Amino acid sequence: MPASAIIMLIVTSVVLFGGIGICTYIALKKK
Amino acid sequence: MEKRDRWDSRTAFILASIGSAIGLGNIWRFPYICYANGGGAFLVAWLVALFTAGIPLMILEFGLGHKMEGSASEAFRKVNKKFEWFGWAAILVGFFIVCYYAVIMSYCFNYVYHSLTLAWGDDPGSFFYQKTLGLTQSPFEFGGIKGYILLGLFLSWIAIFFSIWKGVKTVGKVVYATVLIPWFLLLVFVIRGVTLPGAIEGLKFYLTPDFQRLLSHQVWLAAYTQVFFSLSVGFGIMIAYSSFLPRKTDIVNNAFIISMSNCATSFLAGFAVFGALGYYAVKMGKPVAEVVASGPGLAFVTYPHIINNLPFWQPLFGVLFFLMLLTLGIDSAFSLAEAVAAGVRDKWKVSHRTSNIAVCSIALIIGIIFTTGAGILWLDILDRFMNRFGLSLVCLGECILIGWVFGSGKIKKYVNEISEFRIGIWWDIFIRFLIPVVLGVLIFAEILERIKGSYGGYPRLAEFLGGWMMVLLLPILGIFLMIAKRRK
Numbered sequence: 001m002p003a004s005a006i007i008m009l010i011v012t013s014v015v016l017f018g019g020i021g022i023c024t025y026i027a028l029k030k031k
Numbered sequence: 032m033e034k035r036d037r038w039d040s041r042t043a044f045i046l047a048s049i050g051s052a053i054g055l056g057n058i059w060r061f062p063y064i065c066y067a068n069g070g071g072a073f074l075v076a077w078l079v080a081l082f083t084a085g086i087p088l089m090i091l092e093f094g095l096g097h098k099m100e101g102s103a104s105e106a107f108r109k110v111n112k113k114f115e116w117f118g119w120a121a122i123l124v125g126f127f128i129v130c131y132y133a134v135i136m137s138y139c140f141n142y143v144y145h146s147l148t149l150a151w152g153d154d155p156g157s158f159f160y161q162k163t164l165g166l167t168q169s170p171f172e173f174g175g176i177k178g179y180i181l182l183g184l185f186l187s188w189i190a191i192f193f194s195i196w197k198g199v200k201t202v203g204k205v206v207y208a209t210v211l212i213p214w215f216l217l218l219v220f221v222i223r224g225v226t227l228p229g230a231i232e233g234l235k236f237y238l239t240p241d242f243q244r245l246l247s248h249q250v251w252l253a254a255y256t257q258v259f260f261s262l263s264v265g266f267g268i269m270i271a272y273s274s275f276l277p278r279k280t281d282i283v284n285n286a287f288i289i290s291m292s293n294c295a296t297s298f299l300a301g302f303a304v305f306g307a308l309g310y311y312a313v314k315m316g317k318p319v320a321e322v323v324a325s326g327p328g329l330a331f332v333t334y335p336h337i338i339n340n341l342p343f344w345q346p347l348f349g350v351l352f353f354l355m356l357l358t359l360g361i362d363s364a365f366s367l368a369e370a371v372a373a374g375v376r377d378k379w380k381v382s383h384r385t386s387n388i389a390v391c392s393i394a395l396i397i398g399i400i401f402t403t404g405a406g407i408l409w410l411d412i413l414d415r416f417m418n419r420f421g422l423s424l425v426c427l428g429e430c431i432l433i434g435w436v437f438g439s440g441k442i443k444k445y446v447n448e449i450s451e452f453r454i455g456i457w458w459d460i461f462i463r464f465l466i467p468v469v470l471g472v473l474i475f476a477e478i479l480e481r482i483k484g485s486y487g488g489y490p491r492l493a494e495f496l497g498g499w500m501m502v503l504l505l506p507i508l509g510i511f512l513m514i515a516k517r518r519k
Contacts (some may be wrong), residue, residue: 001231003240008071015078016384017296023288027281030451 033407036198037099043203045288048272050210052263052293055135055330058217058359059386061257061297062304063325068253069244074298076245076254081294083486084469085258087423087461089432090454093262094442096273097282097449103267103374104272104512105516105518110437116509117428122270123505125266129367130394130412133191134401136364137183138163138331139357146338146349149173163331167404170412170493172446174404187364194365195372197286198383199275202369209362214296216355221299223348224306229342233309234271236319237301252476255469256408261297265422265429268366271373283450304329304420313336325406368394380518403448404405406490409497416498419477427470434463 065073104118129241131511141163148299151158160166167174171463194205244250253276263269273282290499305319311333312319324333338349370388401410433439439459447453480486485494 001235002239002357004240005071005235008074008238010075012071012078016291016298018296019291020288023284023515025293026451027284027288030281 036200037277038199038275039203041280041285043199043206043294044276045208045285046210047197047199047202047350047366048285048289048363049292049296050206051268051272052261052289052503053213053296053358053359054132054261054263054431055360056261058304058356058369059086059302059326061261062237062301063137063329064253064257065486066305066323068250069241070236071240071248072242072244073254074240076251077257077294080251080254080258081290083461084255084466085262085264085294086286087458088259088264088289089262089269089290090446090458091285091429091439091442092269092460093273093282093286094211094446095425095429095433096270097276097280098146098442098445100274102274103273103371103378104374106270107432108513110287110432114432115197116410116506116513117425117432118270118507119266119512120508121267121270121372121425121429123508124266124417124425125367126390126394126430127413127421127501128266128417129191129364129371130397131401131413132360132364132367133187133394134325134398134406134410136190136357136502137180137402138189138327139181139353139360140186142331142335142353143350143357146353147286147334147396148352149339149341149348149349152336153339156332159327160332163205164407165404166407167270170293170403170405170408170489177401177404177406180203180278180406181399184395184398184402187361188391188398189362191365191368192391194361194388195387196383198362198369198373198376199272202365206362209358213355213358216305216351216358217296217299217341219351220303220322220355221306224303224310224345227306229310230306230311231307231309232313233307233319236323237305252469256473258294259422259426259473260418260428261364262293263363265425266367266370267374268370271370272366273353273423274373277348280449282446283452293390307334307337311340314340321478345382354384373429378517379511380514381404405513408493410484410488412494412497416502420474420498420502422506423470423474423477424502427467427474430462430467430470434459435465 095106099109101109102114103121107118108115122395136158165174165177179212195202216440306321312322315322334352338345338352341348368390375381375389400406433442439462443454443458485491486498
């Protein structure tokens with residue numbers, strides 16, 4: 001797999017799954 | 032005054048909204064669009080579209096529904112009595128879509144059964160188009176109703192009817208199964224997909240970026256189109272769902288969680304699809320580009336081919352795959368039905384049972400046309416026009432009516448007062464300028480395409496009856512429903 005594909009995989013995963021994680025953390029903290 | 036239904040919990044609301052957004056398109060459309068528009072580079076445009084259009088629109092719909100405490104028609108009526116028709120038009124887009132969406136669920140029902148014996152044999156293409164659908168040559172050559180499709184359609188509507196039995200009270204319970212089961216099954220297929228020999232060839236196709244493509248406006252339009260069509264905005268669903276939230280709640284954070292969860296599901300689905308396609312291509316000794324597919328062709332033709340070639344447990348993986356599609360589809364379908372039923376209840380103050388029976392039975396009857404030999408042709412035309420015109424025009428109208436006429440500032444102020452984090456001026460800019468411009472370009476481009484030639488090469492009359500006329504019916508029926516006598 002080309003390095004550029006792996007970078008895109010990591011960036012997209014971080015944005016989406018990281019974003020979900022942060023938003024869920026905020027929701028749980030404010031509960 | 033009758034008390035409005037409420038969600039049992041925030042989790043139920045979030046799952047229901049995710050379930051509504053996640054549908055068959057996440058599996059059979061996104062991976063292909065990504066591959067066809069620059070692979071990994073498309074992901075950049077897609078993420079930009081998500082944050083500049085998808086999430087702002089979802090915040091708008093959640094904010095509007097919650098502030099006005101009504102279904103789409105009721106919410107727009109409360110914005111201005113003259114706008115009620117527009118709310119109905121949004122609901123009707125969803126209603127027309129659920130009429131054929133339930134038929135696609137019927138295909139899945141049939142294929143769960145066919146998977147047990149791998150009934151498609153060595154030629155899944157002929158099995159699907161000839162034997163299952165009895166596909167005819169022209170939209171006007173109906174070729175009779177296919178009994179098994181009709182039976183599946185009936186089962187789909189039974190499932191939808193009971194899923195919205197007591198409105199969001201029932202929906203809030205059902206979604207634990209209809210969201211978590213397909214997620215689990217998707218995970219199974221991702222693991223199965225990426226561990227197959229040759230999967231890496233498929234994943235290269237899916238993810239290798241061609242950054243040059245980002246200079247093409249087509250890629251950006253495809254990214255925005257994908258975001259608009261996959262988040263379930265523009266059907267009145269999110270307006271209705273948020274109207275059932277308790278007064279003390281959150282809007283912005285929910286919109287972020289739901290939108291990103293939907294996109295994460297699409298992204299993951301790409302691994303399941305392209306892993307399997309890579310395996311199939313290597314096994315057949317063909318390049319991946321030759322076996323790649325999307326839409327019903329991927330699910331009902333290419334995937335059965337892949338299932339045939341799996342090293343073991345083919346019937347099990349077949350059943351699980353179509354069960355995944357079925358469970359993915361059902362919560363999108365019942366959310367569409369519930370959005371219509373909520374509009375009917377708000378206007379005529381009828382019971383859940385009455386509104387559900389009315390909506391489900393009318394949609395079932397309309398759906399029968401899609402069970403004929405020409406059904407998939409009409410389905411294809413209606414799908415294109417409802418998405419490219421119906422949904423786009425509704426989203427554009429929402430941005431204009433709320434952003435410019437009602438004032439986006441009022442919705443922003445409202446959601447900021449109750450949300451866990453605040454939205455700023457960026458939201459107004461996206462709602463008032465960026466999204467209308469993008470949607471305007473999309474609609475204009477589609478009109479030009481249709482002037483050049485009929486969609487899919489269908490006869491102009493079929494295109495008119497199944498497409499243009501249905502789009503014209505949206506405002507006409509909307510006005511008719513607006514002037515219909517309201518029950519106090």
